[in-house]
Amino acid sequence: MKKLINAPEDVLVESLKGVALAHPELSVDLENHVITRATPKAQGKVAIVSGGGSGHEPLHGGFVGTGMLDAAVAGEVFTSPTPDRVQVATKAVDRGAGVLHIVKNYTGDVLNFEMAAELASMEGIEVGSITVDDDVAVQDSLYTAGRRGVGLTVLLEKIVGAAAEEGRDLAAVVELAKKVNGQGRSMGMALTSCTVPAAGKPTFDLPDDQMEIGIGIHGEPGRHREPLAPASDIARQLVEPILADIDAAGPAIVMLNGMGATPLIELYLMYGEVAAILEKSGVQIARNLVGNYITSLDMAGCSVTVLKADDELLRLWDAPVNTPGLRWGA
Amino acid sequence: MKKLINAPEDVLVESLKGVALAHPELSVDLENHVITRATPKAQGKVAIVSGGGSGHEPLHGGFVGTGMLDAAVAGEVFTSPTPDRVQVATKAVDRGAGVLHIVKNYTGDVLNFEMAAELASMEGIEVGSITVDDDVAVQDSLYTAGRRGVGLTVLLEKIVGAAAEEGRDLAAVVELAKKVNGQGRSMGMALTSCTVPAAGKPTFDLPDDQMEIGIGIHGEPGRHREPLAPASDIARQLVEPILADIDAAGPAIVMLNGMGATPLIELYLMYGEVAAILEKSGVQIARNLVGNYITSLDMAGCSVTVLKADDELLRLWDAPVNTPGLRWGA
Amino acid sequence: MAAIDTAVLGDWVSRFGTAVTEKRDWLTELDSAIGDADHGANMARGMSAVAEKLSAGTPATVDDLLKTVGMTLVSSVGGASGPLYGTFFLRMGMAAGPVTELDGPGLAAALRAGLDGIVARGKAEAGDKTMFDAMAPGVDALDAALGDGASLADAVRAAAEAAATGRDATMPLVARKGRASYLGERSAGHLDPGAASTAILFDTLAAAVAGSAG
Amino acid sequence: MAAIDTAVLGDWVSRFGTAVTEKRDWLTELDSAIGDADHGANMARGMSAVAEKLSAGTPATVDDLLKTVGMTLVSSVGGASGPLYGTFFLRMGMAAGPVTELDGPGLAAALRAGLDGIVARGKAEAGDKTMFDAMAPGVDALDAALGDGASLADAVRAAAEAAATGRDATMPLVARKGRASYLGERSAGHLDPGAASTAILFDTLAAAVAGSAG
Numbered sequence A, B: 001m002k003k004l005i006n007a008p009e010d011v012l013v014e015s016l017k018g019v020a021l022a023h024p025e026l027s028v029d030l031e032n033h034v035i036t037r038a039t040p041k042a043q044g045k046v047a048i049v050s051g052g053g054s055g056h057e058p059l060h061g062g063f064v065g066t067g068m069l070d071a072a073v074a075g076e077v078f079t080s081p082t083p084d085r086v087q088v089a090t091k092a093v094d095r096g097a098g099v100l101h102i103v104k105n106y107t108g109d110v111l112n113f114e115m116a117a118e119l120a121s122m123e124g125i126e127v128g129s130i131t132v133d134d135d136v137a138v139q140d141s142l143y144t145a146g147r148r149g150v151g152l153t154v155l156l157e158k159i160v161g162a163a164a165e166e167g168r169d170l171a172a173v174v175e176l177a178k179k180v181n182g183q184g185r186s187m188g189m190a191l192t193s194c195t196v197p198a199a200g201k202p203t204f205d206l207p208d209d210q211m212e213i214g215i216g217i218h219g220e221p222g223r224h225r226e227p228l229a230p231a232s233d234i235a236r237q238l239v240e241p242i243l244a245d246i247d248a249a250g251p252a253i254v255m256l257n258g259m260g261a262t263p264l265i266e267l268y269l270m271y272g273e274v275a276a277i278l279e280k281s282g283v284q285i286a287r288n289l290v291g292n293y294i295t296s297l298d299m300a301g302c303s304v305t306v307l308k309a310d311d312e313l314l315r316l317w318d319a320p321v322n323t324p325g326l327r328w329g330a
Numbered sequence C, D: 001m002a003a004i005d006t007a008v009l010g011d012w013v014s015r016f017g018t019a020v021t022e023k024r025d026w027l028t029e030l031d032s033a034i035g036d037a038d039h040g041a042n043m044a045r046g047m048s049a050v051a052e053k054l055s056a057g058t059p060a061t062v063d064d065l066l067k068t069v070g071m072t073l074v075s076s077v078g079g080a081s082g083p084l085y086g087t088f089f090l091r092m093g094m095a096a097g098p099v100t101e102l103d104g105p106g107l108a109a110a111l112r113a114g115l116d117g118i119v120a121r122g123k124a125e126a127g128d129k130t131m132f133d134a135m136a137p138g139v140d141a142l143d144a145a146l147g148d149g150a151s152l153a154d155a156v157r158a159a160a161e162a163a164a165t166g167r168d169a170t171m172p173l174v175a176r177k178g179r180a181s182y183l184g185e186r187s188a189g190h191l192d193p194g195a196a197s198t199a200i201l202f203d204t205l206a207a208a209v210a211g212s213a214g
C-alpha cells in the first residue's frame, strides 16, 4: 500500500487536522469528526448536515461553507458515522428552523442517520431528511437496499444549500431536495480498485486490460467487468443507462467526476465525449462540473451525473457558494 | 496503460475539446493548442502568457481567466510548445502594453519561448520574460541547466496576474515576477511513476516499498530512492531542503500540491505534517493551497512550495481570481 | 447449570471481542469480496470500545450490561453493523430487564428480541444474505433444543452450530440487502461478512457458557 | 562523386525520418531512463511533419531545402530537441546558401555551422552528455577525413562512425545539460537520447551519400 499516511488508524483524524490548519473559515471538532462553519449562518435559517464514511473528499467536509453545508460528519474510511456524532453536528448547527440531513442511500448511512434523527427529535430539534439514490448501476426495488447515493449528492448539497441560505423553511427545503433527487442520475466506472488504509491492499483485483462498469464509491466491484475500452466507448456505457432511466431532454447540470486517481487531462477528455453524446440525445448542458468532487480514495475512474434542470435549479446553482471544494460568486 | 483516452496521439486535442465545452468563459484554439479568455482584458494592460508541456493540469490552461493568465499554450504531453504557437498566443492577447512570458526552467521551454520572444519582437510586441526555477531538488549552477520550475509557477501566475490586472506596466510586472521567483522554493516526491500516453508504460519502475525523493513534474526519476516512510518523515524530507535554501521565517504562502493520483484525504494529512514543521521553524503560514494544482499526469505523490510573503504579495494573492483552477472574490 | 449470570455474559462479550479482533482480517477479506472492506475493522473497533467501557467492571444487572454493550457499539462502529449489532444488544437488554441472571428460556427470549430489533431496523428477510441468515437459525435452534429438554450448554452449542450452518448457507445466495446487493449476481459465491461475525457471536456464547460450566 | 545535390540531401532527410520513426521506441526508452520519455515521439512527429512538407517536391536549392526542414522542426517538435535540431538545419542552410549542390568542404562547413547553432542556443560543451557529444566528433571526423584526402563517401562514413562512438561515450557521463542533469549522478550509466538521434542523423547521411554513389 502506497499512501501518504502515518498509521492507518490515524488517517481520518490526521487528515481532519490538516483541514483545520488549511481552512480557518471552518471549525473542526477532532473528537467527533465534525466540520462546521466557523461563522454560523443567521438564526432562523434551516441548517444542512451531511456526512458519511470518509474517503470521498472533497465530499462532504469540503462542501461546508456559505451557500452549501452547515456541517459535515466524517465517519471512518467508508464507514458511516455514528448517530451520536451526527447528533453533535445537528445540535451544533441548528438555528431554530430545523435541520436537513442529506444521507446517501447505504444501509449504514440510513440506519445511523435514522437513529440520529431519533436522538435529535428527543432533544426537540426538527429534522428533515433526504436519502439520495441516484446510481443507475443498481436496480431499484422494494425488496433490496435500492439505488446507491453517489454523484448527485454534490449537486444536491449545492442547490439545497442555496435554498436554505435564501431562507426557505424546512418543508420547502425537503421538497426541493426530493425534486433534485428525482431528477438526477449517475453512473460510474473504475480503471483500478482503491485501497482502504486499514485493509492495506486493493479491495479488488483488476487485470491490466480490464475495467469495472457500474462501480460505487466504496471500492465495491461494479456490475460487470469488461475489456478496457476507448474513452468514447466508456462514455457511451456511462451515459446510456442514465438516459434509459430518466428523460433528461432539455436543460441539465452535468458533472464529470473523477474517482480520485484520474488526472484532469483525462477527465476533460471524458467530459468532451460525454457532452457530445448528451447533446446528441437532446440534453442541453446548461452548467457543468469537471473534476474530483466525490471520490473513492485512490481509485482511477470516473462517473457521470446528469441532473435535469429548470430555471429554479439553475438560479440556485448559480447562487454564491464559498467552500473549499466549490466556490463562486464569493 | 490504464487511461480514459482514445488514441494516445489524440489526448491533447481531445482534452482541449473537453475544456472548450466545459468552459464557455474560455476560448480554445484547437489548431494551435492555445487557451485564452473569451473576453480579453482592457486595452493598455500587460498580458500574461504561460505554457509548457501538457500533463500538469490544471496548470496552465486552468489558470486562464480574470486575475491570472491571459493565455496558456499547451504543448504535447511533457513537451514544450513550439515558438510559432507561443507567438500566436502572444499576439492574441497583447493589449498594447506588452506581454509577460512565464516560463518554467527546462531547456525545451526556455529555448522555445526564447525563439517565440524573437518572433514577437520582430512583430513589434514587447515581451518580458520570467524563468521560474524553484525546485531545490536540483542544484543550481552556472554550468548546468539549473533548478527546475515547479510548484512556485502556480503562485507566481496568481500574483503576477493580479498585478497585471491592476494596471502595472511590463517592467513592474517583470520586477514582481523576479521577486516572487527569488522568494519561493519547492520540493517534490513520488510514490509511483506516471505513464506518458505515447510511451504506454510507466516512465520508471518503483518497487512497492520504495519512493522517489526530489522528483520533477515530468516523470523524471528523483535525486534518490528511499524506503517508503510515514507521512511525517516525508514531510520533513520535503521541508528541510527548502528551509536550507531560503530563510523563510515570517509570513508565507504555502502550497501542498498533489501530483495527480493522490487523493485529497492524503494531501490534507500531509499538509498537517508540513504545516507543523514549518510553524516550528518560524514560518508563519498566512495563506495556503491544498490540492492538485501542478500535476504530473497520474503520478502519486506530492510537493511542497513555500513562498516568503509580505503585505504586497498577500494583497495580490487575495485579489479576485476567476479561473477554472483557482477562484475567489469573483 | 440452568442459568447464566452477568459474569458469564461479560465473558461472552469479552470472548466475542477477542474473536472478532483475531478474525478481523478474515472478516475484512469477506467484506472486500462483496462489500467495502471494513467489516473486520468495524467489529474490532466496536468491541475494543466495549472492552474499554467494561474495563471498570461488569454492571450488576443483565440489562445494564447488555445496554452498555449496545450503546457502545452504536456510538463507536458506524456502518451498517453498528446500528444493527447495537440494536441487537439494546433490545436483548430491554427484554431481559434488571435481573442478575438468565435461564434458558430467558436467554432465548432475549436473543429473539435482539433478532427482532435487527429486523425492525434493517428489514432483512431470510435469504437476503445478511447476518439475519446466521442469527435466525441460531435463535430458532436454541428454542428448539430447549424445547427438546436439552441443557443450556447443549442448547447454545446447537445454536452455534446452526448459526455456522446458516453462515455457510449464505455462500450461494444473491444478496438483497446491504452493500453486497449492489453486486447483483456477482454476490453469489461468497460468504456474507455479517453472517460470519454472527456465527462468531453464537460460537463465543457457547464457549462462555461451556467455560462457566467447566 | 565529389559533391551531393539536393536529391541526395532530400534522401538524407527522408532516411533520417524513416530511421527515427523505426527507432522511436528505443529513443523514448533512452529518454525514460534519464528524461521524460518523449524523445522518440518528438523526433518522429517532427520528421513526419518534414516528410509531409517535402511531399510536394524537394526545393531546388540547398538552403531552401535545409531551411524548410529546420523551420518545420522548430514549429512541430517543441521540447529541447525541436529548437536544437531546428536551429541545426536552419544554420546549415544559411551557411550553404542558394546553391544546388555541396562538395565535401561545403558540406563540412554547413554541418559545422549547424553545430555552432546548437551551441549558440543550448550552450552545451563537450562532456555535458547531450547531442553535442555525438555531433562534434562527427563534424570533426568529417573535417579530418576530408583533410586526409578521403572521398566524400568515405569521409561521411568516418563521421558516422565518430558520431556513434561519441554517442556510446555519453554512457558513463554525468549530465550537465538538459533534463538528464536533474538526475545528477544517477544519469551516469545511460546513453543520452539526443546523442543517439544524432548518431542516426550521421548514419543516414552516410547511407544517403553511399546510396547516391551506388
Ligand SMILES: Nc1ncnc2c1ncn2[C@@H]1O[C@H](COP(=O)(O)OP(=O)(O)O)[C@@H](O)[C@H]1O
Binding pocket: A078, A079, A080, A107, A108, A109, C031, C035, C036, C038, C039, C042, C043, C078, C079, C080, C081, C082, C084, C118, C121, C122, C123, C124, C129, C130, C131, C132, C177, C178, C179, C192, C193, C194, C195
Ligand atoms: N438491512 C440489513 N439487515 C441485516 N443485516 C444487514 C443489513 N444490511 C447489511 N447487513 C449486514 O451488515 C454487514 C456489513 O457490515 P459492515 O461491513 O460493518 O457495514 P457496511 O456495509 O456499512 O460497511 C453485511 O455483511 C450484512 O450481514
Ligand SMILES: Nc1ncnc2c1ncn2[C@@H]1O[C@H](COP(=O)(O)OP(=O)(O)O)[C@@H](O)[C@H]1O
Binding pocket: B078, B079, B080, B107, B108, B109, D031, D035, D036, D038, D039, D042, D043, D078, D079, D080, D081, D082, D084, D118, D121, D122, D123, D124, D129, D130, D131, D132, D177, D178, D179, D192, D193, D194, D195
Ligand atoms: N542545452 C542543450 N544543448 C544540446 N543538447 C541538449 C541540451 N539540452 C538537451 N539537449 C538534448 O536534447 C535531448 C532531449 O530531447 P527531447 O527529449 O526531445 O526534449 P526534452 O528534454 O525537452 O523532452 C537530450 O537527450 C540532449 O541530447
Ligand SMILES: [Mg+2]
Binding pocket: A053, A078, A079, A080, A108, C036, C038, C079, C080
Ligand atoms: Mg462500510
Ligand SMILES: [Mg+2]
Binding pocket: B053, B078, B079, B080, B108, D036, D038, D079, D080
Ligand atoms: Mg519533453
Ligand SMILES: [Mg+2]
Binding pocket: C031, C035, C036, C037, C038, C039, C079, C179
Ligand atoms: Mg463493510
Ligand SMILES: [Mg+2]
Binding pocket: D031, D035, D036, D037, D038, D039, D079
Ligand atoms: Mg524528452
